Amino acid sequence: MKGMFSTDIENRGLVLDPRTKLTVVIALVVFSLGGAGSGFYCVRAAVIALCLLPIVLLFTARRYKKALLLAALFVLVKSAEIWLVPQFTGAALSISSIVCMFIVRLMPSLVMGSYMLSTTTVSEFTAAMQRMHIPQNITIPLSVMFRFFPTVTEEFSSINAAMKMRDIRIGGKGAGKLIEYRLVPLMVCSVNIGSELSAAALTRGLGTKTKRTNICKIGFRLQDLTVLLLVLSVFVLWVLGMAGVIK
Amino acid sequence: MKGKDLINIGIFSAIYFVIVFVVAMLGFVPILLPMLAVLVPIIGGIPFELFLTRTKKFGMIWIMSVIMGLLMLLTGMSWPPLAVSAVTGLLAELVFKAGKYRSAAMAVLTNAVFSLWVAANYLPLFFAAEKYWESRKDYGQDYIDKVNKLMPTWMCPVMFASAFVCGIIGGLLGRKLLKKHFEKAGIA
Numbered sequence: 001m002k003g004m005f006s007t008d009i010e011n012r013g014l015v016l017d018p019r020t021k022l023t024v025v026i027a028l029v030v031f032s033l034g035g036a037g038s039g040f041y042c043v044r045a046a047v048i049a050l051c052l053l054p055i056v057l058l059f060t061a062r063r064y065k066k067a068l069l070l071a072a073l074f075v076l077v078k079s080a081e082i083w084l085v086p087q088f089t090g091a092a093l094s095i096s097s098i099v100c101m102f103i104v105r106l107m108p109s110l111v112m113g114s115y116m117l118s119t120t121t122v123s124e125f126t127a128a129m130q131r132m133h134i135p136q137n138i139t140i141p142l143s144v145m146f147r148f149f150p151t152v153t154e155e156f157s158s159i160n161a162a163m164k165m166r167d168i169r170i171g172g173k174g175a176g177k178l179i180e181y182r183l184v185p186l187m188v189c190s191v192n193i194g195s196e197l198s199a200a201a202l203t204r205g206l207g208t209k210t211k212r213t214n215i216c217k218i219g220f221r222l223q224d225l226t227v228l229l230l231v232l233s234v235f236v237l238w239v240l241g242m243a244g245v246i247k
Numbered sequence: 248m249k250g251k252d253l254i255n256i257g258i259f260s261a262i263y264f265v266i267v268f269v270v271a272m273l274g275f276v277p278i279l280l281p282m283l284a285v286l287v288p289i290i291g292g293i294p295f296e297l298f299l300t301r302t303k304k305f306g307m308i309w310i311m312s313v314i315m316g317l318l319m320l321l322t323g324m325s326w327p328p329l330a331v332s333a334v335t336g337l338l339a340e341l342v343f344k345a346g347k348y349r350s351a352a353m354a355v356l357t358n359a360v361f362s363l364w365v366a367a368n369y370l371p372l373f374f375a376a377e378k379y380w381e382s383r384k385d386y387g388q389d390y391i392d393k394v395n396k397l398m399p400t401w402m403c404p405v406m407f408a409s410a411f412v413c414g415i416i417g418g419l420l421g422r423k424l425l426k427k428h429f430e431k432a433g434i435a
Contacts, residue, residue, distance in 0.1 A: 140253035145258075148258055
């Protein structure tokens with residue numbers, strides 16, 4: 001089974017530079033999650049386009065079914081937020097607006113994050129970080145982390161299932177052991193996987209003093225330029241809005 | 248620091264961040280928002296104490312702290328957590344160094360100091376509240392009012408204190424589990 005965060009490199013369609021993906025993630029965090037510039041009409045409109053970008057990227061990565069599903073969900077919820085929610089009052093208003101906000105704000109960044117992780121290999125990531133002159137002391141832990149997330153979530157869901165079988169769950173008999181009985185096995189297997197990982201990485205020359213080479217070809221191409229221009233235009237609109245040129 | 252140490256940092260950061268992420272999701276219920284400063288130091292203390300048994304060189308705790316700050320930046324918490332975590336991470340490092348990287352009491356204290364960055368997530372709420380809510384209007388006025396009522400400015404030092412105290416509790420819990428499970432399994 002392919003998890004949400006594992007890389008599938010054979011079948012990934014259009015390739016973007018890791019730095020481009022990172023830029024899109026940051027833009028989404030600033031505008032969609034952080035809600036910067038939501039006071040300006042133009043920015044709000046542009047952010048909707050920005051939020052649809054990860055879904056388009058999923059299309060280019062040949063995840064048609066997932067992309068269609070997410071696009072439908074986003075359009076539905078966003079239009080509900082604009083037209084339907086303001087007509088509610090009282091508790092219905094606060095509950096529906098929280099639910100809409102949760103989906104509209106969080107989903108684009110989550111989709112982009114999972115797109116980034118599922119289309120970037122560790123080598124590409126390291127190569128991009130090297131070009132950005134980020135020290136190894138930061139890039140090695142980060143790349144281990146990103147590759148480790150799928151493992152942690154996978155192991156965790158298996159442990160979760162086992163503990164549910166033993167009735168150690170919220171409202172079950174062993175609720176007091178809820179955290180201990182989940183975290184301890186998770187940590188034991190993480191540590192074991194970690195030492196295997198270190199052995200594998202050391203044989204590949206990680207942590208040597210010499211400069212490492214990388215055969216990955218990364219660089220900015222036409223598709224990167226298109227994506228970056230879109231992101232840049234949102235930032236420009238935001239600055240224009242703050243300067244008082246547009247509303 | 249060698250490759251192995253850096254890999255360890257990555258693994259434990261991943262576990263720690265999964266905990267932070269799960270707890271942070273609870274914050275969408277207003278009353279649970281301050282709980283971040285209680286639950287993260289306590290639950291996070293368990294993997295963190297195990298991490299400390301692998302920490303023998305200067306810089307490992309500091310790097311993990313900076314990585315937490317970077318991840319907060321990437322998940323939309325703006326820059327204050329990163330600024331604070333860069334400082335508290337170094338402090339935690341110095342505390343553990345003072346215990347010669349093996350003192351159990353210092354390890355508990357290290358978790359408390361390390362946990363301070365969690366409270367930094369609330370800083371915009373206290374000192375830039377208007378700007379903070381202006382970009383979050385769609386949370387609904389109801390949520391905004393509830394959080395504002397829950398978080399008057401004097402809560403700011405309380406948050407840091409709570410992170411520190413719960414860090415000590417989490418550290419003790421972590422040490423206890425370390426003895427109970429991991430030493431027996433031979434991985435502590």
